[in-house]
Amino acid sequence: MKKGEIVGIAGVAGNGQRELTEAIYGLRKVSSGRILLGNTDVTHMPIRRRLEIGISYIPQERVRYGVIRSFSILENILLDRFEEDMFSIKRVPLLKLLDYNSISKYTEELVRRYEIVTPHIREKAGALSGGNIQRLILARELERLPKILIAEEPTAGLDIKATEYVRQKLLDLKASGVGILLISSDLTEIFQLSDVIAVMYGGEIVGVFKPEEISYEDIGLYMTGVSKMPRDEVLRRWELY
Amino acid sequence: MSSWVLAIAPYASIPASFILMALMLYMTGYDPIRGFSGFFQGAFLNPMGIATSLARSTAFLFMAVGIGLAINARVLNIGGEGQYIIGAIVATAIALATQNTMPEYLSLLLSLMTALIAGAMWAIIPGILKAYMGVNEIITSVMMNILAFRLLQWLLRGPLKNPLSEAWPMSPPLKPMLIELVPGSTLNVGFIIALIIAVFTYILLYKTVEGYKVRATGLNPDAATYGGIDVKKVMVYVSMYSGALCGLAGAVDILGVFHFLYEGISIGLGYTSVVVALVGKANPLLIIPASIMFGAIYNGFTHLQSAIGVSYTLSKGIEGLIYLVILLITVFVEYRVKVIVK
Numbered sequence: 141m142k143k144g145e146i147v148g149i150a151g152v153a154g155n156g157q158r159e160l161t162e163a164i165y166g167l168r169k170v171s172s173g174r175i176l177l178g179n180t181d182v183t184h185m186p187i188r189r190r191l192e193i194g195i196s197y198i199p200q201e202r203v204r205y206g207v208i209r210s211f212s213i214l215e216n217i218l219l220d221r222f223e224e225d226m227f228s229i230k231r232v233p234l235l236k237l238l239d240y241n242s243i244s245k246y247t248e249e250l251v252r253r254y255e256i257v258t259p260h261i262r263e264k265a266g267a268l269s270g271g272n273i274q275r276l277i278l279a280r281e282l283e284r285l286p287k288i289l290i291a292e293e294p295t296a297g298l299d300i301k302a303t304e305y306v307r308q309k310l311l312d313l314k315a316s317g318v319g320i321l322l323i324s325s326d327l328t329e330i331f332q333l334s335d336v337i338a339v340m341y342g343g344e345i346v347g348v349f350k351p352e353e354i355s356y357e358d359i360g361l362y363m364t365g366v367s368k369m370p371r372d373e374v375l376r377r378w379e380l381y
Numbered sequence: 382m383s384s385w386v387l388a389i390a391p392y393a394s395i396p397a398s399f400i401l402m403a404l405m406l407y408m409t410g411y412d413p414i415r416g417f418s419g420f421f422q423g424a425f426l427n428p429m430g431i432a433t434s435l436a437r438s439t440a441f442l443f444m445a446v447g448i449g450l451a452i453n454a455r456v457l458n459i460g461g462e463g464q465y466i467i468g469a470i471v472a473t474a475i476a477l478a479t480q481n482t483m484p485e486y487l488s489l490l491l492s493l494m495t496a497l498i499a500g501a502m503w504a505i506i507p508g509i510l511k512a513y514m515g516v517n518e519i520i521t522s523v524m525m526n527i528l529a530f531r532l533l534q535w536l537l538r539g540p541l542k543n544p545l546s547e548a549w550p551m552s553p554p555l556k557p558m559l560i561e562l563v564p565g566s567t568l569n570v571g572f573i574i575a576l577i578i579a580v581f582t583y584i585l586l587y588k589t590v591e592g593y594k595v596r597a598t599g600l601n602p603d604a605a606t607y608g609g610i611d612v613k614k615v616m617v618y619v620s621m622y623s624g625a626l627c628g629l630a631g632a633v634d635i636l637g638v639f640h641f642l643y644e645g646i647s648i649g650l651g652y653t654s655v656v657v658a659l660v661g662k663a664n665p666l667l668i669i670p671a672s673i674m675f676g677a678i679y680n681g682f683t684h685l686q687s688a689i690g691v692s693y694t695l696s697k698g699i700e701g702l703i704y705l706v707i708l709l710i711t712v713f714v715e716y717r718v719k720v721i722v723k
Contacts, residue, residue, distance in 0.1 A: 188609035220608040236590035
């Protein structure tokens, strides 16, 4: 994966995409192989460290992983960012007091910029609609200024307006130089956004393509395991693209 | 339902529990009116009664604040009983060892600190077993409670035995004493310490990054993990914090109220504290009035017992029933009960 590039992983759900993203983010233990970010080996790093070096993750199961429903919008903005200096007052030793003034201001700004529809930032995240929860997660993850973003089914279950919004945000992020790993079972989305498409089947990458060199029909054959690229061809193209 | 209704509910349930209490006393052939008079005289209606009630609530406050913090991380510390006993044992041992060689304040400080650490250590075992091996903390805590009580029994017949007391297993009297707040009563500076710790715990829980981690862990461990929180570590830490406060409760009672160690120092205080924590919605500030209420009830029953000569067992039984009523009303006010006729 390169800077400012979207790598789309196409595949029928359940062919190892979830395992791949969880391994990259650190929710799952890796038994073999290595994960590198630049020259840093992150394979066995705790999630906290991965966040610090700039990995962001938009999970598919947004209610299970992405937000805490009984926390307010404000508190959810802190979810993977509570360690950031802008949110705490460093006055007492050992304890990090949360700076609710600065957090409120920041949250209000994000709610405005990401057009999250809510009566108040103290509203519980569980009271938001699916689209607004996704905007909240997006706001939190993009504003962290990550180096790479893993977006797993980022538009699943969203209405057309929210879907377009999320896709545009991903393209903006790409333009700003962030590498994005997009996992989606929506082929339109993969073709619309990706610079490189990799197809997963049975836990393996079975094909690597540029979007312009393959059709929907042909990619379908790879997704269902009918066609398969030899392993060295996959690696060759992976290097090439 | 608005939050103040939920906060008030346990106190509103007191009249209901008193009706029940009157019924129980009447049925067992005692005079409820005289009983109540004794109860109120002892618990509220004179300065000494109030002081004693507050003194009784001190241990509840320490323990319920600790247990409440752990509940926020979804760890139920039912081992307060054992941690209290261990705290009391350690405080006694350290006080006995240092009372003749050290200035009083140093001896007190050392006893309190070691009891605090001992309580944390006693609680770390179920904490680690739960966090890293998935062992149910309730089972291990109860085992640790039994272990603590047996240890107490043995020590009182062995190393900590008072040579002058033949019949009763008890420790020699302790000289270091916590400062009394009301002269002649058992109310001591421990109550103030408990209040400070309650406020501190509230700030810790709601205003700091550490507290944020605790609450996130309790509300959604998956999302907390996603957010880079080591939920296992959080579980171990809250167990220790909880245990430390329970240990401190034991030490404060020994050094401020009893002044010697005996077998009956804690009869279910740790378990009652779980109820106190639940009535206080696991919120350290709401736990303060809850502890005072339970302290007053506990104290009131001692007086009720002596006023009408009820047996200790019956008195404790009714007391337990009161706790049950308060807890049930506190819990059920959050739900809507619907009767469906088929």
